[in-house]
Amino acid sequence: MNDSYLWTTIERAYRNSGASVRSLANLYHVPEATIRLRAEREGWQRDVKPFRIAEAQAAANGSDITPLDYMLAVMRDEGQPMARRAAAAVAAAPYCHTKKGG
Numbered sequence: 001m002n003d004s005y006l007w008t009t010i011e012r013a014y015r016n017s018g019a020s021v022r023s024l025a026n027l028y029h030v031p032e033a034t035i036r037l038r039a040e041r042e043g044w045q046r047d048v049k050p051f052r053i054a055e056a057q058a059a060a061n062g063s064d065i066t067p068l069d070y071m072l073a074v075m076r077d078e079g080q081p082m083a084r085r086a087a088a089a090v091a092a093a094p095y096c097h098t099k100k101g102g
Contacts, residue, residue: 006030007038014039015047016083019090026094047083056091068095 010028013019014035021039025032038044056067056074065073074080074088 010035011039011042011044013086013090014044017086017090019087023090023094027090056088068092071095 006028010024010030013024013027014021017024019027021032021035024030025035056070060067060070071088071092075085075092077085080088
């Protein structure tokens, strides 16, 4: 993936997915600070509220589901906005997939 395409993809995800910067950094193998600095320098604005792990924990609290199950349910729910589904997918990915080379 070339550098220009990578940053276009990261910017789009930052603006539209609601994924945390940490999740994006893990997903694209780019330092968190680098994404934050670039977002600030280039004036990226979020179009959706970030999907927080705490939201999944709160929703799962007192029920039979785990926070991961909640995130996966949001991701699969066709009634949810696509940005929210994508954010849930990005938040769940580190718990479903192992890191390469680690």
